Amino acid sequence: MAEFLDQYYTRTAYVPQEVLLPFEISEADALAKYLAGRRGQAVSVRVPTRGPRRELVEMAQRNAVLSLKRAAVEDLSLTRDEAALEELAEVLDLPARPWRIEAFDISNIHGKEATGSMVAFVGGRPRRDAYRRFRVRIAGKPDDYAMMEEVLRRRFSHGLRELQEAKAGGKFSEFPDLVLVDGGKGQLNVALKVLEELGLSGIEVAALAKRQEEIYRPGRKDPIRLPRDSEALKLLQHIRDEAHRFAVEYHRTLRRKESLMSLLDSVPGIGPARRNLLLKRFGSLEELKRASLEELLSIPGFPKSLALKLYKALHQEG
Incomplete structure:
Protein backbone atom coordinates (compact mmCIF):
# COMPACT_ATOMS: atom_id res chain seq x y z
CA MET A 1 0.00 0.00 0.00
CA ALA A 2 2.79 2.44 0.92
CA GLU A 3 4.55 1.76 -2.39
CA PHE A 4 1.31 2.35 -4.33
CA LEU A 5 0.65 5.63 -2.50
CA ASP A 6 4.20 6.78 -3.14
CA GLN A 7 3.89 6.04 -6.88
CA TYR A 8 0.41 7.59 -7.10
CA TYR A 9 1.26 10.88 -5.42
CA THR A 10 4.55 11.14 -7.31
CA ARG A 11 2.57 11.24 -10.57
CA THR A 12 -0.17 13.66 -9.46
CA ALA A 13 0.20 17.36 -8.76
CA TYR A 14 -2.58 17.48 -6.16
CA VAL A 15 -1.91 16.26 -2.60
CA PRO A 16 -4.93 16.29 -0.24
CA GLN A 17 -4.96 17.47 3.34
CA GLU A 18 -6.14 14.05 4.52
CA VAL A 19 -5.47 10.51 3.23
CA LEU A 20 -7.85 7.76 4.41
CA LEU A 21 -6.69 4.12 4.36
CA PRO A 22 -8.59 0.84 4.89
CA PHE A 23 -5.92 -0.56 7.23
CA GLU A 24 -2.83 0.48 9.19
CA ILE A 25 0.55 0.62 7.43
CA SER A 26 3.93 0.78 9.16
CA GLU A 27 5.12 3.62 6.92
CA ALA A 28 2.23 5.96 7.83
CA ASP A 29 4.40 8.57 9.59
CA ALA A 30 7.02 8.61 6.84
CA LEU A 31 4.29 8.88 4.19
CA ALA A 32 2.64 11.77 6.04
CA LYS A 33 5.97 13.64 6.16
CA TYR A 34 6.63 13.01 2.45
CA LEU A 35 3.14 14.20 1.46
CA ALA A 36 3.44 17.25 3.73
CA GLY A 37 6.62 18.18 1.88
CA ARG A 38 4.78 17.85 -1.44
CA ARG A 39 1.76 19.81 -0.21
CA GLY A 40 3.62 22.49 1.73
CA GLN A 41 1.58 21.92 4.89
CA ALA A 42 0.64 19.08 7.24
CA VAL A 43 -1.06 15.98 5.80
CA SER A 44 -2.97 13.49 7.97
CA VAL A 45 -2.81 9.74 7.13
CA ARG A 46 -5.67 8.00 8.98
CA VAL A 47 -7.56 4.69 9.19
CA PRO A 48 -11.15 5.61 10.11
CA THR A 49 -13.14 2.91 11.92
CA ARG A 50 -16.61 4.45 11.82
CA GLY A 51 -18.65 7.37 10.60
CA PRO A 52 -18.68 9.14 7.21
CA ARG A 53 -14.93 8.72 6.69
CA ARG A 54 -15.19 4.94 7.10
CA GLU A 55 -18.08 4.92 4.62
CA LEU A 56 -15.90 6.80 2.13
CA VAL A 57 -13.12 4.21 2.48
CA GLU A 58 -15.57 1.33 1.98
CA MET A 59 -17.06 3.02 -1.09
CA ALA A 60 -13.57 3.48 -2.55
CA GLN A 61 -12.85 -0.22 -1.96
CA ARG A 62 -16.07 -1.24 -3.75
CA ASN A 63 -15.26 1.02 -6.69
CA ALA A 64 -11.76 -0.42 -6.91
CA VAL A 65 -13.15 -3.98 -7.06
CA LEU A 66 -15.63 -2.97 -9.78
CA SER A 67 -12.88 -1.29 -11.82
CA LEU A 68 -10.71 -4.39 -11.52
CA LYS A 69 -13.55 -6.64 -12.69
CA ARG A 70 -14.36 -4.31 -15.59
CA ALA A 71 -10.72 -4.30 -16.69
CA ALA A 72 -10.61 -8.10 -16.51
CA VAL A 73 -13.73 -8.38 -18.70
CA GLU A 74 -12.26 -5.95 -21.25
CA ASP A 75 -9.00 -7.91 -21.33
CA LEU A 76 -10.92 -11.16 -21.81
CA SER A 77 -12.98 -9.62 -24.62
CA LEU A 78 -9.86 -8.31 -26.34
CA THR A 79 -8.21 -11.72 -26.01
CA ARG A 80 -11.29 -13.38 -27.55
CA ASP A 81 -11.31 -10.94 -30.48
CA GLU A 82 -7.61 -11.51 -31.09
CA ALA A 83 -8.08 -15.28 -30.93
CA ALA A 84 -10.96 -15.08 -33.43
CA LEU A 85 -8.88 -13.01 -35.86
CA GLU A 86 -5.92 -15.36 -35.48
CA GLU A 87 -8.13 -18.38 -36.15
CA LEU A 88 -9.74 -16.60 -39.09
CA ALA A 89 -6.36 -15.91 -40.66
CA GLU A 90 -5.45 -19.57 -40.27
CA VAL A 91 -8.65 -21.20 -41.56
CA LEU A 92 -9.01 -18.78 -44.50
CA ASP A 93 -5.28 -19.01 -45.30
CA LEU A 94 -4.82 -15.25 -45.06
CA PRO A 95 -1.35 -13.64 -45.02
CA ALA A 96 -2.11 -11.88 -41.71
CA ARG A 97 -4.90 -11.19 -39.25
CA PRO A 98 -7.71 -9.33 -41.04
CA TRP A 99 -7.65 -6.23 -38.85
CA ARG A 100 -10.29 -4.39 -40.87
CA ILE A 101 -13.17 -6.44 -42.25
CA GLU A 102 -15.94 -4.97 -44.40
CA ALA A 103 -19.17 -6.89 -45.01
CA PHE A 104 -21.76 -6.16 -47.69
CA ASP A 105 -25.43 -7.11 -47.92
CA ILE A 106 -28.39 -6.39 -50.21
CA SER A 107 -32.00 -5.89 -49.10
CA ASN A 108 -35.02 -5.66 -51.42
CA ILE A 109 -38.53 -6.97 -52.02
CA HIS A 110 -38.95 -8.07 -55.64
CA GLY A 111 -36.32 -5.53 -56.66
CA LYS A 112 -38.21 -2.58 -55.14
CA GLU A 113 -36.38 0.01 -53.05
CA ALA A 114 -33.25 -2.14 -53.25
CA THR A 115 -30.53 -1.07 -50.84
CA GLY A 116 -27.02 -2.16 -50.01
CA SER A 117 -25.13 -1.90 -46.77
CA MET A 118 -21.49 -1.90 -45.76
CA VAL A 119 -20.39 -2.46 -42.18
CA ALA A 120 -16.81 -2.27 -40.95
CA PHE A 121 -15.25 -4.20 -38.07
CA VAL A 122 -11.82 -3.19 -36.81
CA GLY A 123 -9.97 -5.50 -34.47
CA GLY A 124 -13.05 -7.72 -34.29
CA ARG A 125 -15.33 -4.89 -33.13
CA PRO A 126 -17.89 -2.78 -35.02
CA ARG A 127 -16.70 0.59 -36.27
CA ARG A 128 -20.09 2.25 -36.67
CA ASP A 129 -18.79 5.57 -37.92
CA ALA A 130 -17.49 3.65 -40.97
CA TYR A 131 -20.85 2.05 -41.83
CA ARG A 132 -22.22 3.08 -45.23
CA ARG A 133 -25.58 2.76 -47.03
CA PHE A 134 -26.25 2.59 -50.76
CA ARG A 135 -29.49 3.05 -52.63
CA VAL A 136 -29.23 0.69 -55.63
CA ARG A 137 -29.50 2.63 -58.88
CA ILE A 138 -29.93 -0.18 -61.43
CA ALA A 139 -33.25 0.24 -63.22
CA GLY A 140 -35.82 -2.53 -63.53
CA LYS A 141 -35.60 -5.67 -61.43
CA PRO A 142 -31.91 -6.56 -61.22
CA ASP A 143 -30.77 -9.80 -59.62
CA ASP A 144 -28.82 -9.99 -56.37
CA TYR A 145 -25.52 -10.43 -58.22
CA ALA A 146 -25.96 -7.24 -60.24
CA MET A 147 -26.95 -5.28 -57.13
CA MET A 148 -23.97 -6.59 -55.16
CA GLU A 149 -21.68 -5.70 -58.05
CA GLU A 150 -23.02 -2.15 -58.14
CA VAL A 151 -22.58 -1.62 -54.40
CA LEU A 152 -19.05 -3.04 -54.34
CA ARG A 153 -18.02 -1.06 -57.41
CA ARG A 154 -19.35 2.19 -55.94
CA ARG A 155 -17.66 1.61 -52.60
CA PHE A 156 -14.19 0.87 -54.00
CA SER A 157 -14.40 3.38 -56.86
CA HIS A 158 -15.16 6.09 -54.28
CA GLY A 159 -12.16 4.95 -52.26
CA LEU A 160 -9.79 5.03 -55.23
CA ARG A 161 -11.06 8.46 -56.22
CA GLU A 162 -10.44 9.81 -52.73
CA LEU A 163 -6.90 8.45 -52.74
CA GLN A 164 -6.19 9.94 -56.17
CA GLU A 165 -7.50 13.30 -54.99
CA ALA A 166 -5.30 13.10 -51.89
CA LYS A 167 -8.30 12.88 -49.61
CA ALA A 168 -6.81 10.31 -47.26
CA GLY A 169 -9.09 10.00 -44.27
CA GLY A 170 -12.19 10.33 -46.43
CA LYS A 171 -15.16 8.10 -45.74
CA PHE A 172 -14.11 5.52 -48.36
CA SER A 173 -10.31 5.89 -48.54
CA GLU A 174 -9.46 3.22 -45.95
CA PHE A 175 -9.55 -0.21 -47.57
CA PRO A 176 -10.24 -3.50 -45.76
CA ASP A 177 -7.98 -6.49 -45.24
CA LEU A 178 -10.96 -8.77 -45.91
CA VAL A 179 -14.22 -8.31 -47.81
CA LEU A 180 -17.09 -10.52 -46.60
CA VAL A 181 -20.16 -10.98 -48.80
CA ASP A 182 -23.39 -12.71 -47.88
CA GLY A 183 -23.88 -15.71 -50.17
CA GLY A 184 -22.02 -18.49 -51.91
CA LYS A 185 -19.69 -18.91 -54.85
CA GLY A 186 -21.70 -16.58 -57.08
CA GLN A 187 -21.36 -13.59 -54.77
CA LEU A 188 -17.71 -14.48 -54.12
CA ASN A 189 -17.01 -14.32 -57.85
CA VAL A 190 -18.84 -10.98 -58.14
CA ALA A 191 -16.59 -9.48 -55.46
CA LEU A 192 -13.44 -10.93 -57.06
CA LYS A 193 -14.45 -9.55 -60.46
CA VAL A 194 -15.03 -6.01 -59.14
CA LEU A 195 -11.77 -5.90 -57.18
CA GLU A 196 -9.75 -7.27 -60.08
CA GLU A 197 -11.23 -4.77 -62.55
CA LEU A 198 -10.41 -1.92 -60.17
CA GLY A 199 -6.85 -3.11 -59.61
CA LEU A 200 -7.53 -4.17 -56.02
CA SER A 201 -7.06 -7.91 -56.36
CA GLY A 202 -4.74 -7.86 -53.33
CA ILE A 203 -7.76 -7.47 -51.02
CA GLU A 204 -8.85 -10.83 -49.59
CA VAL A 205 -12.44 -11.98 -50.14
CA ALA A 206 -14.70 -14.55 -48.48
CA ALA A 207 -18.39 -15.41 -48.81
CA LEU A 208 -20.52 -16.80 -46.00
CA ALA A 209 -23.61 -18.78 -47.04
CA LYS A 210 -26.29 -18.63 -44.36
CA ARG A 211 -28.04 -21.99 -44.87
CA GLN A 212 -25.13 -24.23 -43.86
CA GLU A 213 -22.81 -21.46 -42.63
CA GLU A 214 -20.29 -22.48 -45.30
CA ILE A 215 -17.36 -20.20 -46.12
CA TYR A 216 -16.24 -19.86 -49.73
CA ARG A 217 -12.75 -18.74 -50.67
CA PRO A 218 -11.02 -18.20 -54.03
CA GLY A 219 -9.09 -21.17 -55.33
CA ARG A 220 -10.96 -23.69 -53.17
CA LYS A 221 -13.37 -26.13 -54.77
CA ASP A 222 -15.16 -27.03 -51.54
CA PRO A 223 -16.45 -24.65 -48.88
CA ILE A 224 -14.89 -24.38 -45.44
CA ARG A 225 -17.04 -25.67 -42.59
CA LEU A 226 -16.09 -24.60 -39.09
CA PRO A 227 -17.35 -26.03 -35.78
CA ARG A 228 -20.31 -24.16 -34.31
CA ASP A 229 -18.21 -23.13 -31.31
CA SER A 230 -15.44 -21.69 -33.50
CA GLU A 231 -14.61 -18.11 -32.49
CA ALA A 232 -13.76 -17.33 -36.12
CA LEU A 233 -17.19 -18.53 -37.28
CA LYS A 234 -18.95 -16.59 -34.52
CA LEU A 235 -17.14 -13.42 -35.60
CA LEU A 236 -18.06 -13.92 -39.27
CA GLN A 237 -21.69 -14.59 -38.34
CA HIS A 238 -21.81 -11.48 -36.18
CA ILE A 239 -20.38 -9.32 -38.98
CA ARG A 240 -22.67 -10.86 -41.63
CA ASP A 241 -25.76 -10.45 -39.44
CA GLU A 242 -24.85 -6.85 -38.64
CA ALA A 243 -24.57 -6.06 -42.36
CA HIS A 244 -27.99 -7.65 -42.93
CA ARG A 245 -29.57 -5.73 -40.04
CA PHE A 246 -28.15 -2.46 -41.33
CA ALA A 247 -29.39 -3.10 -44.89
CA VAL A 248 -32.90 -4.09 -43.76
CA GLU A 249 -33.14 -1.04 -41.50
CA TYR A 250 -32.35 1.30 -44.40
CA HIS A 251 -34.69 -0.59 -46.74
CA ARG A 252 -37.59 -0.22 -44.30
CA THR A 253 -36.89 3.50 -43.93
CA LEU A 254 -37.06 3.98 -47.69
CA ARG A 255 -40.26 1.95 -48.01
CA ARG A 256 -41.94 3.99 -45.29
CA LYS A 257 -40.94 7.19 -47.04
CA GLU A 258 -42.15 5.84 -50.40
CA SER A 259 -45.53 4.90 -48.90
CA LEU A 260 -45.96 8.39 -47.50
CA MET A 261 -44.99 10.06 -50.76
CA SER A 262 -47.43 7.89 -52.75
CA LEU A 263 -50.30 8.84 -50.48
CA LEU A 264 -49.43 12.54 -50.52
CA ASP A 265 -49.22 12.54 -54.32
Missing part, protein backbone atom coordinates in the same frame (compact mmCIF):
# COMPACT_ATOMS: atom_id res chain seq x y z
CA SER A 266 -52.78 11.21 -54.45
CA VAL A 267 -54.21 14.20 -52.55
CA PRO A 268 -55.10 17.16 -54.83
CA GLY A 269 -53.56 20.39 -53.59
CA ILE A 270 -50.43 18.83 -52.08
CA GLY A 271 -47.53 19.82 -54.30
CA PRO A 272 -43.77 19.44 -53.77
CA ALA A 273 -43.49 22.24 -51.18
CA ARG A 274 -46.33 20.97 -48.97
CA ARG A 275 -45.18 17.37 -49.42
CA ASN A 276 -41.67 18.26 -48.25
CA LEU A 277 -43.13 20.13 -45.28
CA LEU A 278 -45.10 17.03 -44.23
CA LEU A 279 -42.12 14.73 -44.79
CA LYS A 280 -39.96 16.95 -42.62
CA ARG A 281 -42.56 17.25 -39.88
CA PHE A 282 -43.81 13.64 -39.68
CA GLY A 283 -41.19 11.51 -41.43
CA SER A 284 -43.34 8.43 -42.07
CA LEU A 285 -46.86 7.40 -43.02
CA GLU A 286 -47.35 5.86 -39.57
CA GLU A 287 -46.52 9.13 -37.82
CA LEU A 288 -48.75 11.13 -40.17
CA LYS A 289 -51.66 8.76 -39.51
CA ARG A 290 -51.30 9.39 -35.79
CA ALA A 291 -51.77 13.13 -36.32
CA SER A 292 -55.13 14.52 -35.26
CA LEU A 293 -57.21 16.79 -37.48
CA GLU A 294 -56.30 19.67 -35.16
CA GLU A 295 -52.58 19.01 -35.79
CA LEU A 296 -53.12 19.04 -39.55
CA LEU A 297 -55.10 22.29 -39.28
CA SER A 298 -52.23 23.87 -37.34
CA ILE A 299 -49.69 23.30 -40.16
CA PRO A 300 -48.74 26.64 -41.78
CA GLY A 301 -50.05 26.97 -45.33
CA PHE A 302 -52.68 24.22 -45.00
CA PRO A 303 -56.22 25.56 -45.47
CA LYS A 304 -59.03 23.74 -43.67
CA SER A 305 -60.33 22.15 -46.90
CA LEU A 306 -56.90 20.64 -47.67
CA ALA A 307 -56.37 19.43 -44.11
CA LEU A 308 -59.77 17.69 -44.25
CA LYS A 309 -58.89 16.04 -47.60
CA LEU A 310 -55.60 14.80 -46.21
CA TYR A 311 -57.17 13.52 -42.99
CA LYS A 312 -59.81 11.64 -44.99
CA ALA A 313 -57.19 10.11 -47.31
CA LEU A 314 -55.08 9.01 -44.36
CA HIS A 315 -57.94 7.24 -42.64
CA GLN A 316 -59.22 5.53 -45.77
CA GLU A 317 -55.81 3.82 -46.05
CA GLY A 318 -55.57 0.27 -44.66
Whole structure:
Protein backbone atom coordinates (compact mmCIF):
# COMPACT_ATOMS: atom_id res chain seq x y z
CA MET A 1 0.00 0.00 0.00
CA ALA A 2 2.79 2.44 0.92
CA GLU A 3 4.55 1.76 -2.39
CA PHE A 4 1.31 2.35 -4.33
CA LEU A 5 0.65 5.63 -2.50
CA ASP A 6 4.20 6.78 -3.14
CA GLN A 7 3.89 6.04 -6.88
CA TYR A 8 0.41 7.59 -7.10
CA TYR A 9 1.26 10.88 -5.42
CA THR A 10 4.55 11.14 -7.31
CA ARG A 11 2.57 11.24 -10.57
CA THR A 12 -0.17 13.66 -9.46
CA ALA A 13 0.20 17.36 -8.76
CA TYR A 14 -2.58 17.48 -6.16
CA VAL A 15 -1.91 16.26 -2.60
CA PRO A 16 -4.93 16.29 -0.24
CA GLN A 17 -4.96 17.47 3.34
CA GLU A 18 -6.14 14.05 4.52
CA VAL A 19 -5.47 10.51 3.23
CA LEU A 20 -7.85 7.76 4.41
CA LEU A 21 -6.69 4.12 4.36
CA PRO A 22 -8.59 0.84 4.89
CA PHE A 23 -5.92 -0.56 7.23
CA GLU A 24 -2.83 0.48 9.19
CA ILE A 25 0.55 0.62 7.43
CA SER A 26 3.93 0.78 9.16
CA GLU A 27 5.12 3.62 6.92
CA ALA A 28 2.23 5.96 7.83
CA ASP A 29 4.40 8.57 9.59
CA ALA A 30 7.02 8.61 6.84
CA LEU A 31 4.29 8.88 4.19
CA ALA A 32 2.64 11.77 6.04
CA LYS A 33 5.97 13.64 6.16
CA TYR A 34 6.63 13.01 2.45
CA LEU A 35 3.14 14.20 1.46
CA ALA A 36 3.44 17.25 3.73
CA GLY A 37 6.62 18.18 1.88
CA ARG A 38 4.78 17.85 -1.44
CA ARG A 39 1.76 19.81 -0.21
CA GLY A 40 3.62 22.49 1.73
CA GLN A 41 1.58 21.92 4.89
CA ALA A 42 0.64 19.08 7.24
CA VAL A 43 -1.06 15.98 5.80
CA SER A 44 -2.97 13.49 7.97
CA VAL A 45 -2.81 9.74 7.13
CA ARG A 46 -5.67 8.00 8.98
CA VAL A 47 -7.56 4.69 9.19
CA PRO A 48 -11.15 5.61 10.11
CA THR A 49 -13.14 2.91 11.92
CA ARG A 50 -16.61 4.45 11.82
CA GLY A 51 -18.65 7.37 10.60
CA PRO A 52 -18.68 9.14 7.21
CA ARG A 53 -14.93 8.72 6.69
CA ARG A 54 -15.19 4.94 7.10
CA GLU A 55 -18.08 4.92 4.62
CA LEU A 56 -15.90 6.80 2.13
CA VAL A 57 -13.12 4.21 2.48
CA GLU A 58 -15.57 1.33 1.98
CA MET A 59 -17.06 3.02 -1.09
CA ALA A 60 -13.57 3.48 -2.55
CA GLN A 61 -12.85 -0.22 -1.96
CA ARG A 62 -16.07 -1.24 -3.75
CA ASN A 63 -15.26 1.02 -6.69
CA ALA A 64 -11.76 -0.42 -6.91
CA VAL A 65 -13.15 -3.98 -7.06
CA LEU A 66 -15.63 -2.97 -9.78
CA SER A 67 -12.88 -1.29 -11.82
CA LEU A 68 -10.71 -4.39 -11.52
CA LYS A 69 -13.55 -6.64 -12.69
CA ARG A 70 -14.36 -4.31 -15.59
CA ALA A 71 -10.72 -4.30 -16.69
CA ALA A 72 -10.61 -8.10 -16.51
CA VAL A 73 -13.73 -8.38 -18.70
CA GLU A 74 -12.26 -5.95 -21.25
CA ASP A 75 -9.00 -7.91 -21.33
CA LEU A 76 -10.92 -11.16 -21.81
CA SER A 77 -12.98 -9.62 -24.62
CA LEU A 78 -9.86 -8.31 -26.34
CA THR A 79 -8.21 -11.72 -26.01
CA ARG A 80 -11.29 -13.38 -27.55
CA ASP A 81 -11.31 -10.94 -30.48
CA GLU A 82 -7.61 -11.51 -31.09
CA ALA A 83 -8.08 -15.28 -30.93
CA ALA A 84 -10.96 -15.08 -33.43
CA LEU A 85 -8.88 -13.01 -35.86
CA GLU A 86 -5.92 -15.36 -35.48
CA GLU A 87 -8.13 -18.38 -36.15
CA LEU A 88 -9.74 -16.60 -39.09
CA ALA A 89 -6.36 -15.91 -40.66
CA GLU A 90 -5.45 -19.57 -40.27
CA VAL A 91 -8.65 -21.20 -41.56
CA LEU A 92 -9.01 -18.78 -44.50
CA ASP A 93 -5.28 -19.01 -45.30
CA LEU A 94 -4.82 -15.25 -45.06
CA PRO A 95 -1.35 -13.64 -45.02
CA ALA A 96 -2.11 -11.88 -41.71
CA ARG A 97 -4.90 -11.19 -39.25
CA PRO A 98 -7.71 -9.33 -41.04
CA TRP A 99 -7.65 -6.23 -38.85
CA ARG A 100 -10.29 -4.39 -40.87
CA ILE A 101 -13.17 -6.44 -42.25
CA GLU A 102 -15.94 -4.97 -44.40
CA ALA A 103 -19.17 -6.89 -45.01
CA PHE A 104 -21.76 -6.16 -47.69
CA ASP A 105 -25.43 -7.11 -47.92
CA ILE A 106 -28.39 -6.39 -50.21
CA SER A 107 -32.00 -5.89 -49.10
CA ASN A 108 -35.02 -5.66 -51.42
CA ILE A 109 -38.53 -6.97 -52.02
CA HIS A 110 -38.95 -8.07 -55.64
CA GLY A 111 -36.32 -5.53 -56.66
CA LYS A 112 -38.21 -2.58 -55.14
CA GLU A 113 -36.38 0.01 -53.05
CA ALA A 114 -33.25 -2.14 -53.25
CA THR A 115 -30.53 -1.07 -50.84
CA GLY A 116 -27.02 -2.16 -50.01
CA SER A 117 -25.13 -1.90 -46.77
CA MET A 118 -21.49 -1.90 -45.76
CA VAL A 119 -20.39 -2.46 -42.18
CA ALA A 120 -16.81 -2.27 -40.95
CA PHE A 121 -15.25 -4.20 -38.07
CA VAL A 122 -11.82 -3.19 -36.81
CA GLY A 123 -9.97 -5.50 -34.47
CA GLY A 124 -13.05 -7.72 -34.29
CA ARG A 125 -15.33 -4.89 -33.13
CA PRO A 126 -17.89 -2.78 -35.02
CA ARG A 127 -16.70 0.59 -36.27
CA ARG A 128 -20.09 2.25 -36.67
CA ASP A 129 -18.79 5.57 -37.92
CA ALA A 130 -17.49 3.65 -40.97
CA TYR A 131 -20.85 2.05 -41.83
CA ARG A 132 -22.22 3.08 -45.23
CA ARG A 133 -25.58 2.76 -47.03
CA PHE A 134 -26.25 2.59 -50.76
CA ARG A 135 -29.49 3.05 -52.63
CA VAL A 136 -29.23 0.69 -55.63
CA ARG A 137 -29.50 2.63 -58.88
CA ILE A 138 -29.93 -0.18 -61.43
CA ALA A 139 -33.25 0.24 -63.22
CA GLY A 140 -35.82 -2.53 -63.53
CA LYS A 141 -35.60 -5.67 -61.43
CA PRO A 142 -31.91 -6.56 -61.22
CA ASP A 143 -30.77 -9.80 -59.62
CA ASP A 144 -28.82 -9.99 -56.37
CA TYR A 145 -25.52 -10.43 -58.22
CA ALA A 146 -25.96 -7.24 -60.24
CA MET A 147 -26.95 -5.28 -57.13
CA MET A 148 -23.97 -6.59 -55.16
CA GLU A 149 -21.68 -5.70 -58.05
CA GLU A 150 -23.02 -2.15 -58.14
CA VAL A 151 -22.58 -1.62 -54.40
CA LEU A 152 -19.05 -3.04 -54.34
CA ARG A 153 -18.02 -1.06 -57.41
CA ARG A 154 -19.35 2.19 -55.94
CA ARG A 155 -17.66 1.61 -52.60
CA PHE A 156 -14.19 0.87 -54.00
CA SER A 157 -14.40 3.38 -56.86
CA HIS A 158 -15.16 6.09 -54.28
CA GLY A 159 -12.16 4.95 -52.26
CA LEU A 160 -9.79 5.03 -55.23
CA ARG A 161 -11.06 8.46 -56.22
CA GLU A 162 -10.44 9.81 -52.73
CA LEU A 163 -6.90 8.45 -52.74
CA GLN A 164 -6.19 9.94 -56.17
CA GLU A 165 -7.50 13.30 -54.99
CA ALA A 166 -5.30 13.10 -51.89
CA LYS A 167 -8.30 12.88 -49.61
CA ALA A 168 -6.81 10.31 -47.26
CA GLY A 169 -9.09 10.00 -44.27
CA GLY A 170 -12.19 10.33 -46.43
CA LYS A 171 -15.16 8.10 -45.74
CA PHE A 172 -14.11 5.52 -48.36
CA SER A 173 -10.31 5.89 -48.54
CA GLU A 174 -9.46 3.22 -45.95
CA PHE A 175 -9.55 -0.21 -47.57
CA PRO A 176 -10.24 -3.50 -45.76
CA ASP A 177 -7.98 -6.49 -45.24
CA LEU A 178 -10.96 -8.77 -45.91
CA VAL A 179 -14.22 -8.31 -47.81
CA LEU A 180 -17.09 -10.52 -46.60
CA VAL A 181 -20.16 -10.98 -48.80
CA ASP A 182 -23.39 -12.71 -47.88
CA GLY A 183 -23.88 -15.71 -50.17
CA GLY A 184 -22.02 -18.49 -51.91
CA LYS A 185 -19.69 -18.91 -54.85
CA GLY A 186 -21.70 -16.58 -57.08
CA GLN A 187 -21.36 -13.59 -54.77
CA LEU A 188 -17.71 -14.48 -54.12
CA ASN A 189 -17.01 -14.32 -57.85
CA VAL A 190 -18.84 -10.98 -58.14
CA ALA A 191 -16.59 -9.48 -55.46
CA LEU A 192 -13.44 -10.93 -57.06
CA LYS A 193 -14.45 -9.55 -60.46
CA VAL A 194 -15.03 -6.01 -59.14
CA LEU A 195 -11.77 -5.90 -57.18
CA GLU A 196 -9.75 -7.27 -60.08
CA GLU A 197 -11.23 -4.77 -62.55
CA LEU A 198 -10.41 -1.92 -60.17
CA GLY A 199 -6.85 -3.11 -59.61
CA LEU A 200 -7.53 -4.17 -56.02
CA SER A 201 -7.06 -7.91 -56.36
CA GLY A 202 -4.74 -7.86 -53.33
CA ILE A 203 -7.76 -7.47 -51.02
CA GLU A 204 -8.85 -10.83 -49.59
CA VAL A 205 -12.44 -11.98 -50.14
CA ALA A 206 -14.70 -14.55 -48.48
CA ALA A 207 -18.39 -15.41 -48.81
CA LEU A 208 -20.52 -16.80 -46.00
CA ALA A 209 -23.61 -18.78 -47.04
CA LYS A 210 -26.29 -18.63 -44.36
CA ARG A 211 -28.04 -21.99 -44.87
CA GLN A 212 -25.13 -24.23 -43.86
CA GLU A 213 -22.81 -21.46 -42.63
CA GLU A 214 -20.29 -22.48 -45.30
CA ILE A 215 -17.36 -20.20 -46.12
CA TYR A 216 -16.24 -19.86 -49.73
CA ARG A 217 -12.75 -18.74 -50.67
CA PRO A 218 -11.02 -18.20 -54.03
CA GLY A 219 -9.09 -21.17 -55.33
CA ARG A 220 -10.96 -23.69 -53.17
CA LYS A 221 -13.37 -26.13 -54.77
CA ASP A 222 -15.16 -27.03 -51.54
CA PRO A 223 -16.45 -24.65 -48.88
CA ILE A 224 -14.89 -24.38 -45.44
CA ARG A 225 -17.04 -25.67 -42.59
CA LEU A 226 -16.09 -24.60 -39.09
CA PRO A 227 -17.35 -26.03 -35.78
CA ARG A 228 -20.31 -24.16 -34.31
CA ASP A 229 -18.21 -23.13 -31.31
CA SER A 230 -15.44 -21.69 -33.50
CA GLU A 231 -14.61 -18.11 -32.49
CA ALA A 232 -13.76 -17.33 -36.12
CA LEU A 233 -17.19 -18.53 -37.28
CA LYS A 234 -18.95 -16.59 -34.52
CA LEU A 235 -17.14 -13.42 -35.60
CA LEU A 236 -18.06 -13.92 -39.27
CA GLN A 237 -21.69 -14.59 -38.34
CA HIS A 238 -21.81 -11.48 -36.18
CA ILE A 239 -20.38 -9.32 -38.98
CA ARG A 240 -22.67 -10.86 -41.63
CA ASP A 241 -25.76 -10.45 -39.44
CA GLU A 242 -24.85 -6.85 -38.64
CA ALA A 243 -24.57 -6.06 -42.36
CA HIS A 244 -27.99 -7.65 -42.93
CA ARG A 245 -29.57 -5.73 -40.04
CA PHE A 246 -28.15 -2.46 -41.33
CA ALA A 247 -29.39 -3.10 -44.89
CA VAL A 248 -32.90 -4.09 -43.76
CA GLU A 249 -33.14 -1.04 -41.50
CA TYR A 250 -32.35 1.30 -44.40
CA HIS A 251 -34.69 -0.59 -46.74
CA ARG A 252 -37.59 -0.22 -44.30
CA THR A 253 -36.89 3.50 -43.93
CA LEU A 254 -37.06 3.98 -47.69
CA ARG A 255 -40.26 1.95 -48.01
CA ARG A 256 -41.94 3.99 -45.29
CA LYS A 257 -40.94 7.19 -47.04
CA GLU A 258 -42.15 5.84 -50.40
CA SER A 259 -45.53 4.90 -48.90
CA LEU A 260 -45.96 8.39 -47.50
CA MET A 261 -44.99 10.06 -50.76
CA SER A 262 -47.43 7.89 -52.75
CA LEU A 263 -50.30 8.84 -50.48
CA LEU A 264 -49.43 12.54 -50.52
CA ASP A 265 -49.22 12.54 -54.32
CA SER A 266 -52.78 11.21 -54.45
CA VAL A 267 -54.21 14.20 -52.55
CA PRO A 268 -55.10 17.16 -54.83
CA GLY A 269 -53.56 20.39 -53.59
CA ILE A 270 -50.43 18.83 -52.08
CA GLY A 271 -47.53 19.82 -54.30
CA PRO A 272 -43.77 19.44 -53.77
CA ALA A 273 -43.49 22.24 -51.18
CA ARG A 274 -46.33 20.97 -48.97
CA ARG A 275 -45.18 17.37 -49.42
CA ASN A 276 -41.67 18.26 -48.25
CA LEU A 277 -43.13 20.13 -45.28
CA LEU A 278 -45.10 17.03 -44.23
CA LEU A 279 -42.12 14.73 -44.79
CA LYS A 280 -39.96 16.95 -42.62
CA ARG A 281 -42.56 17.25 -39.88
CA PHE A 282 -43.81 13.64 -39.68
CA GLY A 283 -41.19 11.51 -41.43
CA SER A 284 -43.34 8.43 -42.07
CA LEU A 285 -46.86 7.40 -43.02
CA GLU A 286 -47.35 5.86 -39.57
CA GLU A 287 -46.52 9.13 -37.82
CA LEU A 288 -48.75 11.13 -40.17
CA LYS A 289 -51.66 8.76 -39.51
CA ARG A 290 -51.30 9.39 -35.79
CA ALA A 291 -51.77 13.13 -36.32
CA SER A 292 -55.13 14.52 -35.26
CA LEU A 293 -57.21 16.79 -37.48
CA GLU A 294 -56.30 19.67 -35.16
CA GLU A 295 -52.58 19.01 -35.79
CA LEU A 296 -53.12 19.04 -39.55
CA LEU A 297 -55.10 22.29 -39.28
CA SER A 298 -52.23 23.87 -37.34
CA ILE A 299 -49.69 23.30 -40.16
CA PRO A 300 -48.74 26.64 -41.78
CA GLY A 301 -50.05 26.97 -45.33
CA PHE A 302 -52.68 24.22 -45.00
CA PRO A 303 -56.22 25.56 -45.47
CA LYS A 304 -59.03 23.74 -43.67
CA SER A 305 -60.33 22.15 -46.90
CA LEU A 306 -56.90 20.64 -47.67
CA ALA A 307 -56.37 19.43 -44.11
CA LEU A 308 -59.77 17.69 -44.25
CA LYS A 309 -58.89 16.04 -47.60
CA LEU A 310 -55.60 14.80 -46.21
CA TYR A 311 -57.17 13.52 -42.99
CA LYS A 312 -59.81 11.64 -44.99
CA ALA A 313 -57.19 10.11 -47.31
CA LEU A 314 -55.08 9.01 -44.36
CA HIS A 315 -57.94 7.24 -42.64
CA GLN A 316 -59.22 5.53 -45.77
CA GLU A 317 -55.81 3.82 -46.05
CA GLY A 318 -55.57 0.27 -44.66
